[in-house]
Amino acid sequence: MNTSAFLSPNELQRLQRRKQRGRWFELLALLAVLIGIVVLLILLIDVFLDGLPWLRPEFFTQFPSRFPDKSGLRSALQGTLWLAVITAVLSFPIGVAAAIYLEEYARDNWFTRFIEINISNLAGVPSIIYGLLGLGLFVYGLNLGRSLLAGALTMTLLVLPTVIVSSREAIRAVPRSVRLAAFGLGATPWQTVRDHVLPYAMPGILTGTILAMSRAIGETAPLITIGALTYIRFDLRGPLDLFTVLPIQIFNWISLPQKEFQKLAAAGIIVLLAVLLLLNTTAIILRIRLQKRW
Amino acid sequence: MRNLFRLISLLFVTAIVISACAPATPPPAEPTVIEITRIVAGTPQVITATPAPTTSADIEGTILVDGSSTVAPITAAIAEEFQSEYPNVRVPVGISGTGGGFKKFCNDETDISDASRPIKESETELCKQNGIDYIELPIAFDGLAVMVNPKNDFVECLTVAELKKIWEPEAEGKITNWNQVREGFPNRPLTLYGPGVDSGTYDYFTEAIVGKEGASRGDFLPSEDDNVLVQGIAGDENALGFFGLAYYEENKDKLKLVAIDSGNGCVLPSLETVSNGTYRPLSRPLFIYVNRARVDQKDEINAFISFYLKNATTIVTEVGYIPLTPEIYELVQKRFENRVTGSIFEGQGSTVGVSLADLLAKEQ
Numbered sequence A: 001m002n003t004s005a006f007l008s009p010n011e012l013q014r015l016q017r018r019k020q021r022g023r024w025f026e027l028l029a030l031l032a033v034l035i036g037i038v039v040l041l042i043l044l045i046d047v048f049l050d051g052l053p054w055l056r057p058e059f060f061t062q063f064p065s066r067f068p069d070k071s072g073l074r075s076a077l078q079g080t081l082w083l084a085v086i087t088a089v090l091s092f093p094i095g096v097a098a099a100i101y102l103e104e105y106a107r108d109n110w111f112t113r114f115i116e117i118n119i120s121n122l123a124g125v126p127s128i129i130y131g132l133l134g135l136g137l138f139v140y141g142l143n144l145g146r147s148l149l150a151g152a153l154t155m156t157l158l159v160l161p162t163v164i165v166s167s168r169e170a171i172r173a174v175p176r177s178v179r180l181a182a183f184g185l186g187a188t189p190w191q192t193v194r195d196h197v198l199p200y201a202m203p204g205i206l207t208g209t210i211l212a213m214s215r216a217i218g219e220t221a222p223l224i225t226i227g228a229l230t231y232i233r234f235d236l237r238g239p240l241d242l243f244t245v246l247p248i249q250i251f252n253w254i255s256l257p258q259k260e261f262q263k264l265a266a267a268g269i270i271v272l273l274a275v276l277l278l279l280n281t282t283a284i285i286l287r288i289r290l291q292k293r294w
Numbered sequence B: 001m002r003n004l005f006r007l008i009s010l011l012f013v014t015a016i017v018i019s020a021c022a023p024a025t026p027p028p029a030e031p032t033v034i035e036i037t038r039i040v041a042g043t044p045q046v047i048t049a050t051p052a053p054t055t056s057a058d059i060e061g062t063i064l065v066d067g068s069s070t071v072a073p074i075t076a077a078i079a080e081e082f083q084s085e086y087p088n089v090r091v092p093v094g095i096s097g098t099g100g101g102f103k104k105f106c107n108d109e110t111d112i113s114d115a116s117r118p119i120k121e122s123e124t125e126l127c128k129q130n131g132i133d134y135i136e137l138p139i140a141f142d143g144l145a146v147m148v149n150p151k152n153d154f155v156e157c158l159t160v161a162e163l164k165k166i167w168e169p170e171a172e173g174k175i176t177n178w179n180q181v182r183e184g185f186p187n188r189p190l191t192l193y194g195p196g197v198d199s200g201t202y203d204y205f206t207e208a209i210v211g212k213e214g215a216s217r218g219d220f221l222p223s224e225d226d227n228v229l230v231q232g233i234a235g236d237e238n239a240l241g242f243f244g245l246a247y248y249e250e251n252k253d254k255l256k257l258v259a260i261d262s263g264n265g266c267v268l269p270s271l272e273t274v275s276n277g278t279y280r281p282l283s284r285p286l287f288i289y290v291n292r293a294r295v296d297q298k299d300e301i302n303a304f305i306s307f308y309l310k311n312a313t314t315i316v317t318e319v320g321y322i323p324l325t326p327e328i329y330e331l332v333q334k335r336f337e338n339r340v341t342g343s344i345f346e347g348q349g350s351t352v353g354v355s356l357a358d359l360l361a362k363e364q
Helices: A009-054 A057-061 A074-105 A110-122 A127-141 A148-172 A176-184 A189-218 A221-226 A246-254 A259-289 B002-021 B072-085 B097-105 B121-129 B160-167 B200-209 B226-234 B245-249 B271-275 B292-297 B299-318 B326-337 B356-363
Strands: B034-040 B043-049 B065-067 B112-115 B134-148 B157-159 B191-195 B221-223 B239-244 B256-261 B283-291
Touching: A009 A259, A057 A074, A057 A259, A074 A110, A074 A148, A074 A189, A074 A246, A074 A259, A110 A148, A127 A148, A127 A221, A148 A189, A148 A221, A176 A189, A189 A246, A189 A259, A221 A246, A246 A259, B065 B072, B065 B097, B065 B283, B072 B112, B072 B299, B097 B112, B097 B121, B097 B200, B097 B283, B134 B200, B134 B245, B134 B271, B134 B292, B134 B299, B134 B326, B157 B160, B160 B200, B160 B256, B191 B200, B191 B226, B200 B239, B221 B226, B226 B239, B226 B245, B239 B245, B283 B292, B283 B299, B292 B299, B299 B326, B326 B356
Parallel strands: B065 B112, B157 B256, B191 B221, B191 B239
Antiparallel strands: B034 B043, B112 B283, B134 B239, B134 B256, B134 B283
């Protein structure tokens, strides 16, 4: 059936105009998408052109040096790896326990709501503030110095709100019927949480934790505040050693006058990107493979 | 669920294995001869140096260094060579700016502080309160280069008075055109670029040109990253800016150097003119400050400073700065051996236009 049969020529013209406007909007929206993609592509192409030739095996095994061709990421990689492991070990149990308490045990009163609001707000606090907190609390207060442990503790504080919020969402997504069934068979709350809620919520919790880890790995500002902007030419021996991490090593190379170091920084960016992509992919795979099966 | 725990433990084990794979000790350095490959103007040459008579493996410990980002490349390069000769000494070199470095140094957190200007009175006070005595050691010269865009064909040389006219606080909003700087300059807008106000470079420039540290107009484009300033001046035909000579050397094709006339004709900054003091008033000495008490407590600091002064000429050149003359290094070494504490600039008020050699020689 033809619409024009019911419409006067005047109305038809207006309809046409409205459709035209719709197409314009579509074009505008497409443009917005393209701007993002094109900028990202230019950035990536630029980084890869500069950095790829410098991605050699030595780049991963050598310490930073004043000679660009003898420079590498060894100390930065060690720092990032240790920082991520310690942060994960600290933030995962604390974050998940807090989420379980808030979702499964806490009564809904003003105190719980107060905590909830605070956690959501903390997730939005600029990271430099955590750096200042870490400097006061861990570096000076607990006298840990400018150590890896102080950095990892600061990062733990930084990512905890994210871990708690995403864990809570995962736990909340487990259907009530699962809990009721467990209770009905005589399970205690702890047994219910341990054997039923947690296993079902785990994919979501892990995804959230891994994404929080990738944030911790990419952060620079709080660690600079703590004092990780340091030239290091030795292997990390323990959590109380001074340290440096990937983003800071990149930052440091970019600020040097020699052009080769800016190329090295580009190579460092590729490595950092690869690490982050690897983590995010792991998160996605986990989410797909361990998807809810109730 | 069991699968999941297996997966998690696998992840952790992998992480730990990977980190453990890195050998815990650096590869042993050559016991007798150390080769320092030095690249001068593209031709590599090998210098051999014999280590100090005490076996360098005996000395161990950590030397904490922090401070100026200008001086850090020099100290880091020295640390690099030092650590290959003394494999059991660890020398982390922090970068928190001259001021930030002194704050930690005077709080007894570090052994050595890098500084691109002499210690200030307020910082001396802090050190005194905490009972920290320090030995001040000049280690290199740095020239501040004034630059314009290569397309600028009318500026070859500026007098100190003209620079002052451009940068002093009163110029803010008023001196905005090149034709106001000197008669005969074309009618073109003037845009200014400079390091951020927290840098020692800014402090030094304002003191040398305007006459008062930290006094300048506020309407210039500041950046803490000198490479950003390079980009800014290279892309703006009307630009004028200043920063460390090392950054000009690496970007000669994008920038045009301006000669400075301080009353004795126009002088371009170069290795000779900065080192012999004719490039005035924009050449400055760079320093390290050593905690006096820690020198006696830690043998490694003693070894590090001697190594520093012995190799400074080579390494300072390599990283783009200008070495002191051999005579001055000798005087500095003596100053260190005699453990002379305090600043040679005390009561001087300013380091602009003073001769290091004279000041150091006076002490002998």
